[in-house]
Amino acid sequence: MTTTLSLEAEVARLVVEALHLEVAPEEIDPEAPLFGEGLGLDSIDALEIALAVSKRYGFQLRSDDEMNHRIFASLRALAAHIEKNRAA
Amino acid sequence: MPADAALPLTSRAPHEVIFHRGREPVTTARFLAEVAALAARLPAEGPVLNFCADRYLALVGFAAVLSRGQVTLLSADRSPQRLADIARLHGARCALADTEAELPVPVLRPDAAPGADAPNPLIPAGAVAAIAFTSGSTGEPRPHAKPWGALVAGARAAAERFGVTSGTAIVGTVPAQHMYGFETTLMLPLHGGGAGHAGAVFYPSDIAEALAGVPAPRLLVTTPLQMRAVLGTGIALPPLAAVISATAPLDPRLAAEAEAAWGAPVLEIYGATEAGSVASRRTLEGDAWEPYPGTVFAIAEDGADVTVPGLPAPVPLSDTLEPLPEGRFRLAGRRADMVKLAGKRASLAGLTRILTDVEGIADGVYLAPADIDDNPRARLAALVVAPGMTPKAVVAALRGRIEPAFLPRPVVMVDALPRDGVGKLRQAELAALAWPRGPVRR
Incomplete structure (x- = not known):
């Protein structure tokens, strides 16, 4: 579990840095939605996150509709998706 | 035809x-x-x-x-x-x-x-x-x-x-x-x-x-x-x-x-x-x-x-x-007041009006960064006078009333907006408050 936790913190830092957010990475509620009500991200941010993820973790995010909703459902979901898909 | x-x-x-x-x-x-x-x-x-x-x-x-x-x-x-x-x-x-x-x-x-x-x-x-x-x-x-x-x-x-x-x-x-x-x-x-x-x-x-x-x-x-x-x-x-x-x-x-x-x-x-x-x-x-x-x-x-x-x-x-x-x-x-983000247009004056209409906000202003016209990732900022309110609360109040692309980032809380003798906002000081590290190329 420790790997997952530290990856979550790493992804929080990545998101805050890539998007120049005005929050500290540890302030992001890992269960809150990234878009809309939670962090309030939008489609410009989604592209930025996709770019940052491809550079850092070596794989591409895709628009497979429902999948995509789940991936961006929360920081935790995004970190889990990265864990599963990152280049070894 | x-x-x-x-x-x-x-x-x-x-x-x-x-x-x-x-x-x-x-x-x-x-x-x-x-x-x-x-x-x-x-x-x-x-x-x-x-x-x-x-x-x-x-x-x-x-x-x-x-x-x-x-x-x-x-x-x-x-x-x-x-x-x-x-x-x-x-x-x-x-x-x-x-x-x-x-x-x-x-x-x-x-x-x-x-x-x-x-x-x-x-x-x-x-x-x-x-x-x-x-x-x-x-x-x-x-x-x-x-x-x-x-x-x-x-x-x-x-x-x-x-x-x-x-x-x-x-x-x-x-x-x-x-x-x-x-x-x-x-x-x-x-x-x-x-x-x-x-x-x-x-x-x-x-x-x-x-x-x-x-x-x-x-x-x-x-x-x-x-x-x-x-x-x-x-x-x-x-x-x-x-x-x-x-x-x-x-x-x-x-x-x-x-x-x-x-x-x-x-x-x-x-x-x-x-x-x-x-x-x-x-x-x-x-x-x-x-x-x-x-x-x-x-x-x-x-x-x-x-x-x-x-x-x-x-x-x-x-x-x-x-x-x-x-x-x-x-x-x-x-035209100075109109900004365009994510393919949508809005007026800074209109956004400012929505901002200052929020209950608990005494004064405030929406600002566009200097690179808004050539940086597709540019975001608007807001300076807000609202004792007791956090930036998060300001954004929460604006959500649903403003297109997500125009939600301010950052929101900077200030005691008062810098105004000159006739009450006009001082643009350079506003920008310095919103982007204290100067213009950032994102």
């Missing part, structure tokens, strides 16, 4: 491929049959709110509604509240959607079911085919009626300008309900030429896959943001005939990088929801814009307007234009 003229639903020949659904090509004949089948399922009266994400279903829906003599409401903003507002304000009788939606009107899911051969109906050129929306100064959706003749004329002009032949595959990354996306990815196949691509295309990998899945020649219709993301990811694209960009100014450096990487000309469209696409240029050939055939710009000291074939009156533009020889023009900036 005279307003009493009639134009067919499509000018494509029955055997021509009008769309690609996945790897399946759809001919005009099959498209018309599917349109007729859906038209038969529609309520007796419109208007109909269409927010299908699948571009082909969006087109079948639009065409079915049009063939019944009804009006389609197009909202680029898909937030439930905005859709509900539009449905209510414009008396929508039903909505066409391919995703889950909770709306105050019945939701119909268009399915593309092959039916018997169907006619290609004639539509009066003066009939309003669609209503597109912009945000008014107070955030309410402002309608812009699109006569059928104007939409057809725009598609023909674009096909001529960009050399779109019947075999061109058009992959778009912009929503079908955004005016730019509607014109280039729905109207172009319907009346210009080329075959649309149905699937969801947003991320760099989607773009590469979608292009690889359609036959050459390929036309990519996209935005500066997505071009930047594709180039930044380093993902390879199959050979392209051309790239079209709009929604934000394209940095010539990005255009040069794209032309070098993809070996295709990068073209930009100038337009607005009110007028549609009205001019184009190849970014690397300089800053002169070439009006679309039949489109005339009137440029005066105090502003410019454009006369568009099929639209009843000249449309005022929110940019400052500089005339050049042979009807061409240069963009000399925007």
